[in-house]
Amino acid sequence: MIEAELAVMRGDPEAELLAWLGRSAALDNKRSRYQDMVAEGHITFNELGAKLREPEADRATTKRELEDLNARRSRLDDLERDKEILLKDYAGMVPDALDELTGEARHQVYRRLRLQMFISPNCDLDVRGVPREAVCTSMDRQS
DSSP: OHHHHHHHSOSOHHHHHHHHHHHHHHHHHHHHHHHHHHHTTSSOHHHHHHHHHHHHHHHHHHHHHHHHHHHHHHHHHHHHHHHHHHHHHHHHHHHHHHHHSOHHHHHHHHHHTTOEEEEOTTOOEEEEOOOOSOSSOHHHHHO
C-alpha cells in the first residue's frame, strides 16, 4: 500500500510542496502588483477585476494541489505508522510461533528469510543474512 501511494506521487513530495508554495507566493505577489497599479492610477478597478481572473483561477488550482498533496502525505504517514505497528505485532508473535515449529519447519522459515544460523561450541548463536526481497512469493500465496 505504501508503494502504491508513492507511485501516485509525482516525484519528490517535498520538492512538489515547495513548487506549489512558490507558485502560491508568486500569485500573491502578482495580485499585490496589480493592486499597486490601481493605487497609482495606472489601471482602473474594472481592469483590475479582469486581470485578477486568471491569477484567481491559478490560485484555486494551487490550493487544490496543495490540499491533495497534504492529503497524500498524511495518508502515507498513516500507512507508515500502521506498518510500524503491524511489524511490532508480528515481531511479538514470531518467537512463540517459531517455538511451536519443528526443526525442519523452522529451517524452511530461515531459508526463506535467507538467514543463516551458526552455533559456536560455547553455545553462542550467530545469525547472518538480510532478506533482500519479499518473503512471501506468488507461489507461496497460491497454496
